[in-house]
Amino acid sequence: MSTRAKPLTLKKVLNSVPVSFAIYAFVMWLIIYGAYAGAQAMGYNWQWYRMPQYFYTLTDDGFQLGEIMIGLGKTIQLSLTAFALATIFGLFIALLRLSDLVIGRGLSIALLEFLRNMPLLVLLYLFYYVLGPVFSLDRYTASVLCLAVFHAALISEIFRAGINAIPKGQWEGATSIGMSKGQAYRYIILPQSIRFMLPPMTGEVVHLIKSSAIVSVIAVAELTTIGRNLISDTYMSFEIWFTIAAVYMVVTLLLSIGVSQVEKRYAVQT
Amino acid sequence: MKMNNTRASASLKEMIHVAHVDKFYGDFQALSDVDLSVNQGERIVICGPSGSGKSTLIRCLNGLEFHDAGEIIVDGISVEEDSKHLKTLRQEVGMVFQQFNLFPHLTILENLTIGPMKVRKIAKAEAEKRARLYLERVHIPEQADKYPAQLSGGQQQRVAIARSLCMETRIMLFDEPTSALDPEMINEVLDVMVELADTGITMVCVTHEMGFARKVADRIVFMEAGRIMETATPDKFFTNPDSERLKLFLGQILDH
């Protein structure tokens, strides 16, 4: 018994994969071209040909990274440092939050509420202009600390969720062989909760890279800052902003793909 | 059917002393005026309807919960929330749970050695030797390198018993160790427990396995609504119970 060929209708044609891709490509082209032509009509002078030099140059000295690549390196360095610190702070806050310490718990809740209800930009100004001079932090340290503290709040919630995902019986099992709370965390609870925490943690790295752009307001020479400086030199605002955005997208998309890979691996393992 | 263990009365040191204990969860009273005394080497079975406070009582004995009034002294250590000896106490008192509570990220061998190594600071080689010994004792020496998830429920529960034994505890508490198991696995665990009873360890066991109780218990404690209603030798317990409530309970439970 064969399937009868059904008549092709407009709706079906529109929903079919090749047509969908075509429509998609057309709309995207329309948007991009519209933006391009629109800006040109406004008198904007596109100078894309000037962009490659900011990625790399080939001079007599050989291959050299351009400013954007250097900025990207700085962004990554900044983000990773901040992330490492944020993980430590976050673990600390989460443990305080879950502890029996009355003051400790109060402090961690106060800290969390403060960070949760404060714009990152304002927090950065606080770190840089207020705490900076007090603790004599330079701008790089201040921005690393600001990002670390801000993300520590988010990471501590990941830790807390991961720790709470471990059944109560594991605590009791550990306690009943005489482990102290610290030992139970160290040998029983944390090793198990890592599985729950790894996927959201990798997501948090992406988030942190995005947050790091904000430190451009205090002139840390990372990717966004480099972009803004280049714009103030060359006034090629559109080209540079789009390039910067694309660079960020490449990095974060690569990471996101990594995240979903990690998620898949851990999903299979359970 | 009942083996007559006369050895129990040989040593009379009091290992567990519970006097006038009350315990509240919020407004709900889970234990009321509970008294219990267990001598060294004695085997006690606790039974009673669901919610009667059996788990609560047994968990108060090694400080997984804390009582609100009265006193509990286990192996000479007063069980209190702020006691400095709580850790020592827990090393002396083993506990086996209904849900096994093995550590899923560790192999069986690691499950058994982590306590001795980290808590008792015993060398690894020594701890492994001991672990294999007790695995032998619970009849699963060949499973040492697997992970808990790869074992059947009955095997897991035997590992849990071995884990407690590895701490060389002098008292073992069991909270319904067989009730999460499929019928065919219950016996393999009960067999291990009977063997354990013969070693002279002090045992307090919450269970509804009346065959087991009859075989090994020196005394059976019947609880209801947070109170101990009756304490009796197995003979008296099954043949001539005092309280009406217990008769009813036995009627129900022996039906199955």
Next chain:
Amino acid sequence: MKMNNTRASASLKEMIHVAHVDKFYGDFQALSDVDLSVNQGERIVICGPSGSGKSTLIRCLNGLEFHDAGEIIVDGISVEEDSKHLKTLRQEVGMVFQQFNLFPHLTILENLTIGPMKVRKIAKAEAEKRARLYLERVHIPEQADKYPAQLSGGQQQRVAIARSLCMETRIMLFDEPTSALDPEMINEVLDVMVELADTGITMVCVTHEMGFARKVADRIVFMEAGRIMETATPDKFFTNPDSERLKLFLGQILDH
């Protein structure tokens, strides 16, 4: 036990016409060469083992699924994916689901009026009057202002029936309307369905309630593996089935 309904054959307009219908899910053939004809006012019961395609067939009748070959004509409208008359068709054909599928965010009254008001564009007062009428008909007029979650399963299913009735449909499809219900509620729903059957509406009902089938069905259809194996009057169906498979099925189902 069986009421003899002679009224059924009075009008002979064909309401549902199914001819040579095939239906595929991917490679899996859920319906093979199905033929079925239902006259106005007829009551059809469909039964058969799980996975035999009963739901698939009934869902093809009001275009919740679409068949791949053959033709389905319901109330003069050809059921096809791109048909402009699909909306009209669905207004003519009511459907009652196993899971009730009431709208949880609306009160009972709103559940009943939303269709007439938004689809049929009937004034609110008129729609409410009608809703109360049908709530009366399913014996729960007092529940009008509650929310579905506050009703028992049986009551919810009766509301679902009333919801279909409010659309003044001429055909009602039921997909195992009682199988998600507790035993004590099954009868209250079946009673309503029996009353409904007496109003002369055309009914197609997937159910395993053989008492109901015997009482109201004009014909019973037995399906297996995507095919209609046998169609018979209740008398013949229960007393003298043709196929071996049906005998087996009846043996199983009447056991309960």
Next chain:
Amino acid sequence: AQSTQQSLSSGSVIESIKQEGVIKIGLSIFRPWSMRDLNGELVGFELDVGRELAKDMGVEVEFVPTSWDGIIPALVSGKFDVIISGMSITPQRNLTVNFSDPYAYSGMTILANKAMTEGFSLEDYNSADVTFAARRGATPAAVIADMFPEAELLLFDEDGASTQEVLNGNAHATMSSEPTPSEAARRYPETLYVPFNEAFQAGGEAFALRKGDPDAENFFNNWIGTKTRTGWLKERHDYWFRGEDWKDKVAE
């Protein structure tokens, strides 16, 4: 030619200002060119210039505060008609916008941290160990990069930030138009000072306007010429840059 001329003049910003009856002036907060007084209102040299300009044109005036590093893109994209914000003429900028004749000449001086730059000669500043702070996109930034290519240069959104940097010892020095450096040195005599008396690059500040608008350029040039000749510009400039009369209107 007739029609080109017509379309040029009708496309001039002057024409649209007349039509709208308002001139929109872009500026960025920058003591004492423009700042917020105690009432939160804008005051300063630019404001006087802008108001006078509008008065002479017979239109209303509207000031659009904008962050400094976005001020040129904003002008180009038409957010306002002209920038009057102490913007000094540089070739780089001139490639993107047109400038009128200068309406003020305030040279820049170096403001340095006393402890960190003790005994520095001008050449000593040109060293990799020295850190300068400046406002992103502002003239001093370009001048510093030009004069002290070896030194590290940090860029900020606001002028106040760079001064604070030097004050806190995070940067050795900053450069900005007088009187800001002298004022700051007076406020924090222990920490800050103006090491050199000379002013660098007194190139002059001018109005910036969009390219391709000869009419507007002509108008602004002549207006500035007139106001310079009558002494009005100098009088206002002295009031804000030399005088102290306005100080109690602005929290200090």
Next chain:
Amino acid sequence: MQKFLKRLHWLDYVIVALVLVAVVFVIQRVGGTLNYNWRWEKIPNYIFRYREDQERWVANLLIQGLVATIRISIYASILALVLGVILGVARCSANLAVRMLARTYLEFLRNVPPVVVIFIFFFFLSEQIIAALNMERWARGIARSDDNQIWTFFFGDMRRFPALISGVIVLGLFQSAFVGEIVRAGIQSIDKGQREAARSIGMSRFQELRYIVLPQALRKVLPPMANQFISLVKDSSLVSLISVPDLTFKTVELVASTRMIFEAWLVAAAFYFVICFSLSMLFRRLEQP
């Protein structure tokens, strides 16, 4: 009190001690080494000020900024909600092209830093929209007319209307991606049976969405939406980077004019905290009836 002290662990005392040491250190540094002259007494003036010439109290910079922040947040959240619902519905569309377009928009916004997104939207979109609608002239017309109280109440000084609107557009577009994801999750959480039931009483796809799916989805998405709204208030500080006169921008101006760096930033931070914290308290209260 006695009881409270008894509940403290020795580590609690360590924490208290550490906090105290930190506080003392900060006071020491600010007072001694930094020789910063605090001018807290000037701050109230920038919140409210008594204008002698007008003989009334007027809101000064900080309150103006705060009000602008609130206005922008409210309007942007409305815009984000509308766009987000469209986006969420598009994400569940039967048409692949629509789904891909929605996905592209979403991924762009999710993978590019907010700062960069805001600059791009600002220069590329909101500017164009404002210019295309000739909004400036229209707003100025209203600003000049006499009976503009209502407009002023809703939008502040009409002369700054274009800036407000570009802030709203930028923030609304930016947040719509996240709202869209919440809406999508809400829609997909609705049981398939609900759609079938709606269809089987003859509802069209639109009616099904309008009367059955969205109202139910709305209930499920309310808590995450509330959180998103707080995020939006926080992110609104970013529009200061494109010169929208919100609380952060006004604070920057205040700092540039008066150099009261510490005071101004601490006050601005307190303002943000108070708004966001009371909002989260309010939403928490509303969530548990």
